[in-house]
Amino acid sequence: MRQSHLFTKTEKSAPKDEVALNAQLLTRAGYIYKNSAGVYSFLPLGWQVIKNISAIAREEMDAIGGQEMLMSALHDKHYLQATGRWDVDVVYKVIAGDDKEPAANISWTHEEILAEIATKYIHSYKDLPFAAYQIQTKFRHEPRAKSGLLRGREFLMKDLYSFHVSEDDLYRYYDRVAKAYANVFARCGLKAYYTLAAGGEFTVSNTHEFQVESPVGEDTVYVCTQCEYAENKEVSKAADGGACPKCGGAVREIKAVEVGNIFPLGTKYAKAFGLAFTDEKGEAHDVVMGSYGIGISRLMGVIVEQYHDEKGIAWPSAVAPFHAHLLGLRGGDGDGIYATLQKAGVKVLYDDREATPGEKFADADLIGIPWRLVTGAKTGAGTVEIKRRIDSESRTVSVEEAITLITTH
């Protein structure tokens, strides 16, 4: 893409109403726009990142048999009334026209919706198990939206729901989802702790969260320095500096951001909607459900919190909006190299703007595309200066060599 065609621009100063680093950098670089507290629009660059994260989530969900779908966002009140969740305080209720009372709510989660849908198709043990997911906007009236993309009132979520004949079968799938989730976070460049936690509104039993260590995190988690033990402070009996209950190693207290969670739901939702199946002996049973969520837009914020320096963002290549940022300086062959890169299939942002070199360098650092290519009076024909965003030294190579570097790293 030609940068001169990008309708967004970068800003030198951070908006005064954003303190969170992820919101400051993403706003300055033109990835997001804040429409109101906790509500952001994703601009062209930001949407590219969202699509990349979504693609990773899709691949991993498909790999464990998840069937992608898209559920409604407007929910008649009978759904939440069926499970006693109509009066949960973060639900946005909708009043239509001259109505006095809300008769619907906008989507905050979809257990009820999919449970009801499943009643039409699931009748036999032969129909189970199955799992379906979507990537969709969730609305939750957070009393206090904060930290940029980390706690919003409107956000993108990948939510997966699974349906089983038994608790045993549910837990087998639960473990598969946990592995798939670990893959998603690893591919996004994040180290996520698989953390035992309390379930809150969704379930009575304990659940698991994926927690990424960060000073801006809202959760306190105890992790073992030697094994994989991790527990949320809300359920843990461990203590900072104490012994790990699993291996005896030292336990460390960390601040962390929850990027995903998985819940065994039991039969609560199946009972509410009459979702049952007949087993081999002809006996009826309630379907056992699980639900699993990843905050796609929150993930974008967390990645920025982890991958940045004083000059701007430094995206991991798996989620970067482009792989290469070509800066066309005077005396170089910007148009020619841009065409060559495109032909080679390199996702490239080409800075063809009438701007000073300093401005282009500063913008490249702020936007944070993994590879920076420069063509100008100092580079000879068929060569470019190449540098990774995370490196400080550049070198000059042939365009072909640059393409090889970009496509293999």
Added chain:
RNA sequence: CGGGCUGUAGUAUACCGGUAGUACGCAUGCAUGGGGUGCAUGUAGACCGGGUUCAAUUCCCGGCAGCCCGACCA
């Protein structure tokens, strides 16, 4: 939802009870051309409502909005 802070050009900010200044941006021109380049000219502003006052952007009250701390957070 409790507590605190803040609302001034597009952005970031300054001053002031007598109608506002700077920087960046944007526009035009000239110069410049490897780390937000220089000069000139131009452009553009007091959140809303009420009160006090001869006079309010400034002080007071209310609203709205934003941020921070706490509570909450499926």
